Amino acid sequence: MRIAPFALERWFAEVEADADVMLAESGVRPLAAARFDTDPGGLGYVIPTAGDAGFRATVGDHHDRSAEETLFTCGTQEANLLAFLTLVEDHAVVVTPTYGSLTGLPEALGEVTRVPLEAPDWTLDPDAIAGAIEPDTDVVVVANPNNPTGRYHDAATMRAVYEHCADNGTYLLCDEVYRLLAPEPIAPVASFGRYGISTGGVSKAFGLAGLRFGWLCGPRAVLAAAANWKDYTTIAPPKIGHHVARQAFENRESILEENRAHVAGNRTRLESFLEAYGLAWSDPDCGVNAFLEVPDGFAGGESFCRSLLAEESVVLAPGEAFDRPAWVRIGFGLVREELETGLSRLGAFLDRHG
The missing domain is CATH 3.40.640.10 (Type I PLP-dependent aspartate aminotransferase-like (Major domain))
Known part of the structure:
Protein backbone atom coordinates (compact mmCIF):
# COMPACT_ATOMS: atom_id res chain seq x y z
CA MET A 1 0.00 0.00 0.00
CA ARG A 2 1.27 3.44 -0.93
CA ILE A 3 0.00 6.61 0.67
CA ALA A 4 0.58 10.21 -0.37
CA PRO A 5 2.33 12.61 2.03
CA PHE A 6 -0.11 14.38 4.34
CA ALA A 7 0.39 17.88 2.94
CA LEU A 8 -1.08 19.79 5.90
CA GLU A 9 0.89 17.89 8.52
CA ARG A 10 4.10 18.18 6.50
CA TRP A 11 3.56 21.94 6.34
CA PHE A 12 3.07 22.16 10.09
CA ALA A 13 6.11 19.97 10.70
CA GLU A 14 8.17 22.37 8.62
CA VAL A 15 7.03 25.67 10.12
CA GLU A 16 5.12 25.33 13.38
CA ALA A 17 7.90 24.78 15.92
CA ASP A 18 9.79 27.99 15.17
CA ALA A 19 6.86 30.35 14.55
CA ASP A 20 5.62 32.85 17.13
CA VAL A 21 1.88 32.47 16.48
CA MET A 22 -0.01 29.38 15.31
CA LEU A 23 -3.02 30.96 13.60
CA ALA A 24 -4.02 27.72 11.88
CA GLU A 25 -4.76 25.69 15.01
CA SER A 26 -7.87 23.62 14.34
CA GLY A 27 -9.17 23.05 17.86
CA VAL A 28 -10.46 24.96 20.86
CA ARG A 29 -7.72 26.27 23.15
CA PRO A 30 -6.59 23.43 25.44
CA LEU A 31 -8.14 23.00 28.84
CA ALA A 32 -5.87 22.91 31.88
CA ALA A 33 -4.97 19.46 33.19
CA ALA A 34 -5.63 20.76 36.71
CA ARG A 35 -9.37 20.66 35.98
CA PHE A 36 -9.28 16.86 36.02
CA ASP A 37 -8.12 13.93 38.10
CA THR A 38 -5.13 12.83 36.04
CA ARG A 252 -19.65 17.78 28.69
CA GLU A 253 -22.55 20.19 29.10
CA SER A 254 -20.57 22.71 31.15
CA ILE A 255 -17.34 22.24 29.16
CA LEU A 256 -19.07 22.61 25.80
CA GLU A 257 -21.09 25.62 26.94
CA GLU A 258 -17.84 27.31 27.99
CA ASN A 259 -16.09 26.38 24.75
CA ARG A 260 -18.98 27.49 22.55
CA ALA A 261 -18.98 30.89 24.23
CA HIS A 262 -15.22 31.19 23.75
CA VAL A 263 -15.43 30.25 20.08
CA ALA A 264 -18.38 32.59 19.43
CA GLY A 265 -16.48 35.55 20.86
CA ASN A 266 -13.40 34.77 18.80
CA ARG A 267 -15.48 34.30 15.66
CA THR A 268 -17.04 37.73 16.11
CA ARG A 269 -13.59 39.25 16.52
CA LEU A 270 -12.28 37.52 13.39
CA GLU A 271 -15.31 38.54 11.33
CA SER A 272 -14.81 42.18 12.35
CA PHE A 273 -11.15 41.98 11.32
CA LEU A 274 -11.95 40.48 7.93
CA GLU A 275 -14.64 43.07 7.25
CA ALA A 276 -12.17 45.85 8.00
CA TYR A 277 -9.73 44.44 5.44
CA GLY A 278 -12.35 43.42 2.89
CA LEU A 279 -11.31 39.76 2.87
CA ALA A 280 -13.77 37.13 1.67
CA TRP A 281 -14.20 34.05 3.82
CA SER A 282 -16.27 30.87 4.12
CA ASP A 283 -18.50 32.36 6.84
CA PRO A 284 -18.37 29.31 9.14
CA ASP A 285 -21.44 28.37 11.14
CA CYS A 286 -19.78 25.75 13.37
CA GLY A 287 -16.32 24.80 14.53
CA VAL A 288 -13.16 26.87 14.71
CA ASN A 289 -11.94 26.82 11.10
CA ALA A 290 -12.52 29.18 8.19
CA PHE A 291 -11.25 29.56 4.65
CA LEU A 292 -9.94 33.01 3.69
CA GLU A 293 -9.59 33.98 0.06
CA VAL A 294 -6.02 34.89 -0.86
CA PRO A 295 -5.71 38.63 -1.65
CA ASP A 296 -4.50 39.82 -5.03
CA GLY A 297 -0.76 39.94 -5.49
CA PHE A 298 0.08 36.41 -4.37
CA ALA A 299 0.52 33.30 -6.53
CA GLY A 300 -1.66 31.24 -4.19
CA GLY A 301 -2.15 30.08 -0.64
CA GLU A 302 1.35 28.76 -0.09
CA SER A 303 2.91 31.95 -1.42
CA PHE A 304 0.77 33.99 0.95
CA CYS A 305 1.52 31.74 3.91
CA ARG A 306 5.28 31.70 3.33
CA SER A 307 5.41 35.47 3.02
CA LEU A 308 3.38 35.93 6.20
CA LEU A 309 5.60 33.46 8.03
CA ALA A 310 8.80 35.16 6.89
CA GLU A 311 7.64 38.68 7.75
CA GLU A 312 5.49 38.16 10.85
CA SER A 313 6.25 34.63 12.15
CA VAL A 314 2.57 33.70 11.91
CA VAL A 315 1.36 30.33 10.60
CA LEU A 316 -1.71 29.91 8.40
CA ALA A 317 -2.52 26.73 6.45
CA PRO A 318 -2.10 26.96 2.66
CA GLY A 319 -5.13 26.05 0.60
CA GLU A 320 -2.96 23.78 -1.54
CA ALA A 321 -3.17 21.31 1.36
CA PHE A 322 -6.91 21.14 0.68
CA ASP A 323 -6.67 21.30 -3.14
CA ARG A 324 -7.90 24.91 -3.03
CA PRO A 325 -4.85 27.06 -3.87
CA ALA A 326 -6.82 30.32 -3.89
CA TRP A 327 -7.56 30.01 -0.16
CA VAL A 328 -5.86 29.68 3.23
CA ARG A 329 -7.23 28.19 6.43
CA ILE A 330 -7.32 30.14 9.66
CA GLY A 331 -8.21 28.77 13.10
CA PHE A 332 -9.94 30.94 15.67
CA GLY A 333 -10.34 28.62 18.65
CA LEU A 334 -7.09 29.63 20.33
CA VAL A 335 -6.61 31.72 23.45
CA ARG A 336 -8.03 35.21 22.83
CA GLU A 337 -4.73 36.99 23.50
CA GLU A 338 -2.98 34.78 20.96
CA LEU A 339 -5.72 35.45 18.43
CA GLU A 340 -5.32 39.19 18.96
CA THR A 341 -1.56 38.95 18.47
CA GLY A 342 -1.97 36.89 15.33
CA LEU A 343 -4.57 39.24 13.83
CA SER A 344 -2.45 42.27 14.67
CA ARG A 345 0.51 40.78 12.80
CA LEU A 346 -1.69 39.65 9.92
CA GLY A 347 -3.09 43.16 9.72
CA ALA A 348 0.38 44.68 9.57
CA PHE A 349 1.27 42.25 6.79
CA LEU A 350 -1.84 43.13 4.80
CA ASP A 351 -1.18 46.85 5.28
CA ARG A 352 2.25 46.44 3.70
CA HIS A 353 0.92 44.37 0.79
CA GLY A 354 -2.39 46.12 0.21
Whole structure:
Protein backbone atom coordinates (compact mmCIF):
# COMPACT_ATOMS: atom_id res chain seq x y z
CA MET A 1 0.00 0.00 0.00
CA ARG A 2 1.27 3.44 -0.93
CA ILE A 3 0.00 6.61 0.67
CA ALA A 4 0.58 10.21 -0.37
CA PRO A 5 2.33 12.61 2.03
CA PHE A 6 -0.11 14.38 4.34
CA ALA A 7 0.39 17.88 2.94
CA LEU A 8 -1.08 19.79 5.90
CA GLU A 9 0.89 17.89 8.52
CA ARG A 10 4.10 18.18 6.50
CA TRP A 11 3.56 21.94 6.34
CA PHE A 12 3.07 22.16 10.09
CA ALA A 13 6.11 19.97 10.70
CA GLU A 14 8.17 22.37 8.62
CA VAL A 15 7.03 25.67 10.12
CA GLU A 16 5.12 25.33 13.38
CA ALA A 17 7.90 24.78 15.92
CA ASP A 18 9.79 27.99 15.17
CA ALA A 19 6.86 30.35 14.55
CA ASP A 20 5.62 32.85 17.13
CA VAL A 21 1.88 32.47 16.48
CA MET A 22 -0.01 29.38 15.31
CA LEU A 23 -3.02 30.96 13.60
CA ALA A 24 -4.02 27.72 11.88
CA GLU A 25 -4.76 25.69 15.01
CA SER A 26 -7.87 23.62 14.34
CA GLY A 27 -9.17 23.05 17.86
CA VAL A 28 -10.46 24.96 20.86
CA ARG A 29 -7.72 26.27 23.15
CA PRO A 30 -6.59 23.43 25.44
CA LEU A 31 -8.14 23.00 28.84
CA ALA A 32 -5.87 22.91 31.88
CA ALA A 33 -4.97 19.46 33.19
CA ALA A 34 -5.63 20.76 36.71
CA ARG A 35 -9.37 20.66 35.98
CA PHE A 36 -9.28 16.86 36.02
CA ASP A 37 -8.12 13.93 38.10
CA THR A 38 -5.13 12.83 36.04
CA ASP A 39 -4.21 9.76 38.12
CA PRO A 40 -5.66 6.60 36.54
CA GLY A 41 -4.19 4.48 39.34
CA GLY A 42 -1.75 2.63 37.12
CA LEU A 43 -0.35 2.77 33.62
CA GLY A 44 -1.33 -0.61 32.28
CA TYR A 45 -3.62 -1.31 29.36
CA VAL A 46 -7.22 -0.20 29.30
CA ILE A 47 -9.18 -3.43 29.82
CA PRO A 48 -11.10 -4.44 27.78
CA THR A 49 -8.98 -2.99 25.01
CA ALA A 50 -12.02 -1.57 23.19
CA GLY A 51 -12.56 0.67 26.23
CA ASP A 52 -14.46 0.38 29.48
CA ALA A 53 -17.88 -1.11 28.71
CA GLY A 54 -19.75 1.43 30.84
CA PHE A 55 -18.04 4.39 29.22
CA ARG A 56 -18.57 2.89 25.77
CA ALA A 57 -22.24 2.48 26.58
CA THR A 58 -22.44 6.16 27.52
CA VAL A 59 -20.78 7.34 24.33
CA GLY A 60 -22.69 4.78 22.28
CA ASP A 61 -26.02 5.92 23.71
CA HIS A 62 -25.18 9.45 22.61
CA HIS A 63 -25.04 8.03 19.06
CA ASP A 64 -28.04 5.71 19.48
CA ARG A 65 -25.64 2.77 19.49
CA SER A 66 -24.70 0.16 22.09
CA ALA A 67 -21.38 -0.44 23.85
CA GLU A 68 -20.72 -3.27 21.36
CA GLU A 69 -21.22 -0.74 18.56
CA THR A 70 -18.68 1.68 20.04
CA LEU A 71 -14.89 1.43 19.88
CA PHE A 72 -12.48 3.78 21.63
CA THR A 73 -9.43 4.87 19.66
CA CYS A 74 -6.32 7.02 19.82
CA GLY A 75 -8.02 10.15 18.54
CA THR A 76 -10.49 10.59 15.71
CA GLN A 77 -7.61 10.01 13.30
CA GLU A 78 -7.30 6.37 14.32
CA ALA A 79 -11.08 5.96 14.25
CA ASN A 80 -11.10 7.08 10.62
CA LEU A 81 -8.14 4.86 9.76
CA LEU A 82 -9.84 1.78 11.23
CA ALA A 83 -13.07 2.59 9.41
CA PHE A 84 -11.30 2.89 6.07
CA LEU A 85 -9.28 -0.28 6.60
CA THR A 86 -12.54 -2.05 7.34
CA LEU A 87 -14.70 -0.58 4.60
CA VAL A 88 -12.72 0.40 1.52
CA GLU A 89 -12.18 -2.36 -1.02
CA ASP A 90 -13.15 -0.77 -4.31
CA HIS A 91 -14.49 2.77 -4.32
CA ALA A 92 -15.18 5.71 -2.00
CA VAL A 93 -16.86 9.07 -2.50
CA VAL A 94 -15.38 11.95 -0.51
CA VAL A 95 -16.79 15.45 -0.08
CA THR A 96 -14.02 18.06 -0.48
CA PRO A 97 -12.33 20.26 0.59
CA THR A 98 -11.70 18.23 3.70
CA TYR A 99 -9.09 17.13 6.20
CA GLY A 100 -6.30 15.38 4.35
CA SER A 101 -6.66 11.91 5.85
CA LEU A 102 -10.26 11.67 4.63
CA THR A 103 -8.97 11.63 1.06
CA GLY A 104 -5.45 10.23 1.56
CA LEU A 105 -6.47 7.06 3.40
CA PRO A 106 -9.22 5.86 1.02
CA GLU A 107 -7.03 6.76 -1.98
CA ALA A 108 -4.39 4.40 -0.60
CA LEU A 109 -6.95 1.59 -0.46
CA GLY A 110 -9.14 2.04 -3.56
CA GLU A 111 -10.51 4.49 -6.07
CA VAL A 112 -11.92 7.83 -4.90
CA THR A 113 -14.41 10.19 -6.49
CA ARG A 114 -14.40 13.70 -5.04
CA VAL A 115 -17.58 15.73 -4.70
CA PRO A 116 -16.49 19.37 -4.37
CA LEU A 117 -18.10 22.07 -2.28
CA GLU A 118 -17.86 25.45 -3.98
CA ALA A 119 -17.59 29.06 -2.84
CA PRO A 120 -19.28 31.18 -1.76
CA ASP A 121 -21.78 28.93 0.03
CA TRP A 122 -19.81 25.66 0.30
CA THR A 123 -23.12 23.78 0.49
CA LEU A 124 -23.53 20.04 -0.05
CA ASP A 125 -25.93 18.85 -2.75
CA PRO A 126 -27.21 15.34 -1.95
CA ASP A 127 -27.92 14.79 -5.64
CA ALA A 128 -24.21 15.29 -6.36
CA ILE A 129 -23.51 12.44 -3.96
CA ALA A 130 -26.12 10.28 -5.70
CA GLY A 131 -24.45 10.99 -9.03
CA ALA A 132 -21.03 9.97 -7.71
CA ILE A 133 -22.13 6.70 -6.11
CA GLU A 134 -21.31 3.63 -8.19
CA PRO A 135 -22.55 0.05 -7.76
CA ASP A 136 -19.29 -0.87 -6.00
CA THR A 137 -19.07 2.24 -3.80
CA ASP A 138 -18.10 1.08 -0.31
CA VAL A 139 -18.42 4.33 1.60
CA VAL A 140 -19.32 8.00 1.27
CA VAL A 141 -17.23 10.29 3.47
CA VAL A 142 -18.35 13.64 4.86
CA ALA A 143 -16.78 15.83 7.54
CA ASN A 144 -19.64 17.65 9.22
CA PRO A 145 -19.02 20.34 10.35
CA ASN A 146 -16.59 20.76 7.50
CA ASN A 147 -12.88 21.31 7.95
CA PRO A 148 -11.56 23.69 6.52
CA THR A 149 -14.62 25.86 5.73
CA GLY A 150 -16.55 25.54 8.99
CA ARG A 151 -19.81 24.95 7.13
CA TYR A 152 -22.35 22.73 8.90
CA HIS A 153 -24.59 20.68 6.62
CA ASP A 154 -28.10 20.56 8.09
CA ALA A 155 -30.11 17.54 9.16
CA ALA A 156 -32.21 17.38 5.99
CA THR A 157 -29.09 17.37 3.81
CA MET A 158 -27.37 14.64 5.80
CA ARG A 159 -30.54 12.52 5.90
CA ALA A 160 -30.85 12.81 2.11
CA VAL A 161 -27.21 11.79 1.66
CA TYR A 162 -27.78 8.83 3.97
CA GLU A 163 -30.81 7.67 2.00
CA HIS A 164 -28.80 7.72 -1.23
CA CYS A 165 -26.14 5.61 0.48
CA ALA A 166 -28.60 3.16 2.01
CA ASP A 167 -30.37 2.67 -1.32
CA ASN A 168 -27.04 1.47 -2.75
CA GLY A 169 -25.96 -0.57 0.27
CA THR A 170 -23.18 1.97 0.86
CA TYR A 171 -22.00 3.16 4.25
CA LEU A 172 -22.01 6.85 5.17
CA LEU A 173 -19.01 7.75 7.32
CA CYS A 174 -19.22 11.15 8.99
CA ASP A 175 -16.30 12.71 10.82
CA GLU A 176 -18.14 14.64 13.54
CA VAL A 177 -15.21 15.84 15.63
CA TYR A 178 -16.60 19.43 15.65
CA ARG A 179 -20.29 18.49 15.95
CA LEU A 180 -20.68 19.26 19.65
CA LEU A 181 -19.56 22.86 19.15
CA ALA A 182 -22.90 23.56 17.46
CA PRO A 183 -25.41 25.20 19.82
CA GLU A 184 -27.97 22.65 18.63
CA PRO A 185 -26.07 19.70 17.10
CA ILE A 186 -27.96 17.60 14.59
CA ALA A 187 -28.28 13.88 15.26
CA PRO A 188 -25.08 11.91 14.63
CA VAL A 189 -24.97 9.88 11.44
CA ALA A 190 -24.47 6.67 13.43
CA SER A 191 -28.04 7.10 14.67
CA PHE A 192 -29.50 7.21 11.13
CA GLY A 193 -29.64 3.47 10.62
CA ARG A 194 -27.85 0.37 9.41
CA TYR A 195 -25.40 2.21 7.14
CA GLY A 196 -24.52 5.14 9.43
CA ILE A 197 -21.06 5.48 10.98
CA SER A 198 -19.77 8.34 13.15
CA THR A 199 -16.25 9.16 14.25
CA GLY A 200 -15.38 11.76 16.85
CA GLY A 201 -13.34 12.51 19.93
CA VAL A 202 -12.40 15.05 22.55
CA SER A 203 -9.60 16.81 20.66
CA LYS A 204 -11.44 19.66 18.95
CA ALA A 205 -14.73 20.55 20.64
CA PHE A 206 -13.53 19.70 24.14
CA GLY A 207 -10.08 21.31 23.88
CA LEU A 208 -8.35 18.08 24.89
CA ALA A 209 -6.19 17.19 21.90
CA GLY A 210 -3.35 15.94 24.10
CA LEU A 211 -5.45 13.07 25.42
CA ARG A 212 -5.42 11.39 21.97
CA PHE A 213 -8.85 9.94 22.63
CA GLY A 214 -11.60 9.28 20.11
CA TRP A 215 -14.33 6.84 19.11
CA LEU A 216 -15.93 4.96 16.26
CA CYS A 217 -19.67 4.25 16.41
CA GLY A 218 -21.62 2.18 13.91
CA PRO A 219 -23.00 -1.23 12.96
CA ARG A 220 -21.80 -4.16 15.04
CA ALA A 221 -20.22 -6.02 12.10
CA VAL A 222 -18.21 -2.94 11.11
CA LEU A 223 -17.09 -2.38 14.69
CA ALA A 224 -16.00 -6.00 15.07
CA ALA A 225 -13.89 -5.75 11.93
CA ALA A 226 -12.44 -2.42 13.04
CA ALA A 227 -11.53 -3.92 16.43
CA ASN A 228 -9.68 -6.66 14.58
CA TRP A 229 -7.63 -4.01 12.76
CA LYS A 230 -7.04 -2.17 16.03
CA ASP A 231 -5.27 -5.22 17.42
CA TYR A 232 -2.59 -4.41 14.82
CA THR A 233 -2.41 -0.66 15.48
CA THR A 234 -2.61 0.67 19.03
CA ILE A 235 -4.38 -2.28 20.72
CA ALA A 236 -6.06 -0.05 23.35
CA PRO A 237 -6.75 3.65 23.91
CA PRO A 238 -4.27 5.50 26.16
CA LYS A 239 -4.92 4.89 29.86
CA ILE A 240 -4.65 8.53 30.95
CA GLY A 241 -6.61 9.71 27.92
CA HIS A 242 -9.39 7.23 28.69
CA HIS A 243 -9.44 8.27 32.36
CA VAL A 244 -9.66 12.02 31.70
CA ALA A 245 -11.95 11.73 28.68
CA ARG A 246 -14.53 9.93 30.81
CA GLN A 247 -14.57 12.87 33.21
CA ALA A 248 -14.83 15.33 30.34
CA PHE A 249 -17.71 13.44 28.76
CA GLU A 250 -19.53 13.27 32.09
CA ASN A 251 -19.17 17.05 32.38
CA ARG A 252 -19.65 17.78 28.69
CA GLU A 253 -22.55 20.19 29.10
CA SER A 254 -20.57 22.71 31.15
CA ILE A 255 -17.34 22.24 29.16
CA LEU A 256 -19.07 22.61 25.80
CA GLU A 257 -21.09 25.62 26.94
CA GLU A 258 -17.84 27.31 27.99
CA ASN A 259 -16.09 26.38 24.75
CA ARG A 260 -18.98 27.49 22.55
CA ALA A 261 -18.98 30.89 24.23
CA HIS A 262 -15.22 31.19 23.75
CA VAL A 263 -15.43 30.25 20.08
CA ALA A 264 -18.38 32.59 19.43
CA GLY A 265 -16.48 35.55 20.86
CA ASN A 266 -13.40 34.77 18.80
CA ARG A 267 -15.48 34.30 15.66
CA THR A 268 -17.04 37.73 16.11
CA ARG A 269 -13.59 39.25 16.52
CA LEU A 270 -12.28 37.52 13.39
CA GLU A 271 -15.31 38.54 11.33
CA SER A 272 -14.81 42.18 12.35
CA PHE A 273 -11.15 41.98 11.32
CA LEU A 274 -11.95 40.48 7.93
CA GLU A 275 -14.64 43.07 7.25
CA ALA A 276 -12.17 45.85 8.00
CA TYR A 277 -9.73 44.44 5.44
CA GLY A 278 -12.35 43.42 2.89
CA LEU A 279 -11.31 39.76 2.87
CA ALA A 280 -13.77 37.13 1.67
CA TRP A 281 -14.20 34.05 3.82
CA SER A 282 -16.27 30.87 4.12
CA ASP A 283 -18.50 32.36 6.84
CA PRO A 284 -18.37 29.31 9.14
CA ASP A 285 -21.44 28.37 11.14
CA CYS A 286 -19.78 25.75 13.37
CA GLY A 287 -16.32 24.80 14.53
CA VAL A 288 -13.16 26.87 14.71
CA ASN A 289 -11.94 26.82 11.10
CA ALA A 290 -12.52 29.18 8.19
CA PHE A 291 -11.25 29.56 4.65
CA LEU A 292 -9.94 33.01 3.69
CA GLU A 293 -9.59 33.98 0.06
CA VAL A 294 -6.02 34.89 -0.86
CA PRO A 295 -5.71 38.63 -1.65
CA ASP A 296 -4.50 39.82 -5.03
CA GLY A 297 -0.76 39.94 -5.49
CA PHE A 298 0.08 36.41 -4.37
CA ALA A 299 0.52 33.30 -6.53
CA GLY A 300 -1.66 31.24 -4.19
CA GLY A 301 -2.15 30.08 -0.64
CA GLU A 302 1.35 28.76 -0.09
CA SER A 303 2.91 31.95 -1.42
CA PHE A 304 0.77 33.99 0.95
CA CYS A 305 1.52 31.74 3.91
CA ARG A 306 5.28 31.70 3.33
CA SER A 307 5.41 35.47 3.02
CA LEU A 308 3.38 35.93 6.20
CA LEU A 309 5.60 33.46 8.03
CA ALA A 310 8.80 35.16 6.89
CA GLU A 311 7.64 38.68 7.75
CA GLU A 312 5.49 38.16 10.85
CA SER A 313 6.25 34.63 12.15
CA VAL A 314 2.57 33.70 11.91
CA VAL A 315 1.36 30.33 10.60
CA LEU A 316 -1.71 29.91 8.40
CA ALA A 317 -2.52 26.73 6.45
CA PRO A 318 -2.10 26.96 2.66
CA GLY A 319 -5.13 26.05 0.60
CA GLU A 320 -2.96 23.78 -1.54
CA ALA A 321 -3.17 21.31 1.36
CA PHE A 322 -6.91 21.14 0.68
CA ASP A 323 -6.67 21.30 -3.14
CA ARG A 324 -7.90 24.91 -3.03
CA PRO A 325 -4.85 27.06 -3.87
CA ALA A 326 -6.82 30.32 -3.89
CA TRP A 327 -7.56 30.01 -0.16
CA VAL A 328 -5.86 29.68 3.23
CA ARG A 329 -7.23 28.19 6.43
CA ILE A 330 -7.32 30.14 9.66
CA GLY A 331 -8.21 28.77 13.10
CA PHE A 332 -9.94 30.94 15.67
CA GLY A 333 -10.34 28.62 18.65
CA LEU A 334 -7.09 29.63 20.33
CA VAL A 335 -6.61 31.72 23.45
CA ARG A 336 -8.03 35.21 22.83
CA GLU A 337 -4.73 36.99 23.50
CA GLU A 338 -2.98 34.78 20.96
CA LEU A 339 -5.72 35.45 18.43
CA GLU A 340 -5.32 39.19 18.96
CA THR A 341 -1.56 38.95 18.47
CA GLY A 342 -1.97 36.89 15.33
CA LEU A 343 -4.57 39.24 13.83
CA SER A 344 -2.45 42.27 14.67
CA ARG A 345 0.51 40.78 12.80
CA LEU A 346 -1.69 39.65 9.92
CA GLY A 347 -3.09 43.16 9.72
CA ALA A 348 0.38 44.68 9.57
CA PHE A 349 1.27 42.25 6.79
CA LEU A 350 -1.84 43.13 4.80
CA ASP A 351 -1.18 46.85 5.28
CA ARG A 352 2.25 46.44 3.70
CA HIS A 353 0.92 44.37 0.79
CA GLY A 354 -2.39 46.12 0.21
